[in-house]
Amino acid sequence: MNVLEYLGNSYNKDTQSFDAEAARKESYENKPKLNIVLFGATGVGKSALVNAMFGKNIVESGVGKPITQFLEKVEIQSKGLMLWDTKGIEAKDYDNTRNMLVQDIEVGFQNAFDTQDDDQAPHVIWLCIKESSKRIENREYDMLSIAKKFGIPTVIVFTDTQFEEGDSFFETAKRNLDAQYKAIIKNRYVRVNSLPYKKLGMQVPTYGLNELLKLTENCLFEGKSNASQQRMKKYAEALRMAQEVNMKMQLNAIIKSAESKVSALKLVAKAISSLPTPVLATVLNKKLIYMINDDFGINNDEDHIKKLTVEVVEIASLKSNFILTKILFPISMLDNFRAMQTTQCLGSAYISLLTEYYNQETGHCILPRQQAIPLAFFKFNFEEDMKEAQLKKGIFKFL
Numbered sequence: 001m002n003v004l005e006y007l008g009n010s011y012n013k014d015t016q017s018f019d020a021e022a023a024r025k026e027s028y029e030n031k032p033k034l035n036i037v038l039f040g041a042t043g044v045g046k047s048a049l050v051n052a053m054f055g056k057n058i059v060e061s062g063v064g065k066p067i068t069q070f071l072e073k074v075e076i077q078s079k080g081l082m083l084w085d086t087k088g089i090e091a092k093d094y095d096n097t098r099n100m101l102v103q104d105i106e107v108g109f110q111n112a113f114d115t116q117d118d119d120q121a122p123h124v125i126w127l128c129i130k131e132s133s134k135r136i137e138n139r140e141y142d143m144l145s146i147a148k149k150f151g152i153p154t155v156i157v158f159t160d161t162q163f164e165e166g167d168s169f170f171e172t173a174k175r176n177l178d179a180q181y182k183a184i185i186k187n188r189y190v191r192v193n194s195l196p197y198k199k200l201g202m203q204v205p206t207y208g209l210n211e212l213l214k215l216t217e218n219c220l221f222e223g224k225s226n227a228s229q230q231r232m233k234k235y236a237e238a239l240r241m242a243q244e245v246n247m248k249m250q251l252n253a254i255i256k257s258a259e260s261k262v263s264a265l266k267l268v269a270k271a272i273s274s275l276p277t278p279v280l281a282t283v284l285n286k287k288l289i290y291m292i293n294d295d296f297g298i299n300n301d302e303d304h305i306k307k308l309t310v311e312v313v314e315i316a317s318l319k320s321n322f323i324l325t326k327i328l329f330p331i332s333m334l335d336n337f338r339a340m341q342t343t344q345c346l347g348s349a350y351i352s353l354l355t356e357y358y359n360q361e362t363g364h365c366i367l368p369r370q371q372a373i374p375l376a377f378f379k380f381n382f383e384e385d386m387k388e389a390q391l392k393k394g395i396f397k398f399l
């Protein structure tokens, strides 16, 4: 990849500046899109479940688009999530709509698979059954037959679980569903409570969500889907980043993703035959910071974030020029080396900064408006990283 390919649309050649709007679009387009299908009758708790997994009001915040009569796709751009919600599957009169429903959903799925685009296809199904209903209905079997027909790995989620009621329904249901659909369920059954509630004056917390997360990861690694293994790994990473149940897992996934952005820019730096103009170098680094912000869920539109981005890029460019000398190596070699090293140190110092401000309770990264402290933190880390990198290369001793 060369410099201009890396910058893509986010570099405006006319104004020679960074185009944040284009960068946002591009960043969204490049995100792997995890498609989760929510199967289940109206009122079983599909929305509550998704909100518990991916963050409060996530369903309401997404943009819903009807696909067919019974399917709606809710797109959550910031997370690269596509939620396929089933609509209008009512307990009452179900048997009259039965054939219509199956056909309708199958058409929706077939069209999605026909695009041959992995980002458009259903990757995993969460089939929700309200545990308190104590019955498995025809509609559940119908939805499983669709899952089986398309070979989509499925998790059976028992919602609104009340353990006081015992587990006889759960055990019976498992046996009955396994009898016909073991191949796509693969023993992925989980009992969930998506909303804390009060019982006899006691607070009952949410549960089952970590288990659901684990089972969903399993589905993605099953490799039965049409998408390549490599692609499925990307979806699993997207799941880890999007979920808000296990924050340690989320932070690790964010860091991994941000580091891959740094590596990509390093490769660009390695390949350049002459160092880009300072203006272009600034745009390259800005784009990197922009994408790291995006991974951490930081809003690049906010003024203090724009300012911070400008400042860290400037510190990196000033410091890297200052520390290295051009005497020791032929220019081109040194320039590549310097560009790579600056990218590495800028990226890792900035990732450390955001990690510092990432809140492990809420899963959000909030940077203060007052930037003296974050900037000092960044500068210190950047300089230390540069020194260390140069010591390793044995250059520092010549300075």
Ligand SMILES: Nc1nc2c(ncn2[C@@H]2O[C@H](COP(=O)(O)OP(=O)(O)O)[C@@H](O)[C@H]2O)c(=O)[nH]1
Binding pocket: 040, 041, 042, 043, 044, 045, 046, 047, 048, 049, 159, 160, 161, 192, 193, 194, 195, 196, 197
């Ligand atoms: N206590 C508790 N209430 C739930 C749970 N899941 C759903 N609900 C409630 O059940 C109702 C229907 O849930 P909703 O998510 O809108 O169902 P949907 O139609 O399948 O999307 C709402 O009032 C939820 O608050 C759960 O796991 N525990």
Ligand SMILES: [Mg+2]
Binding pocket: 046, 047, 048
């Ligand atoms: Mg709903």
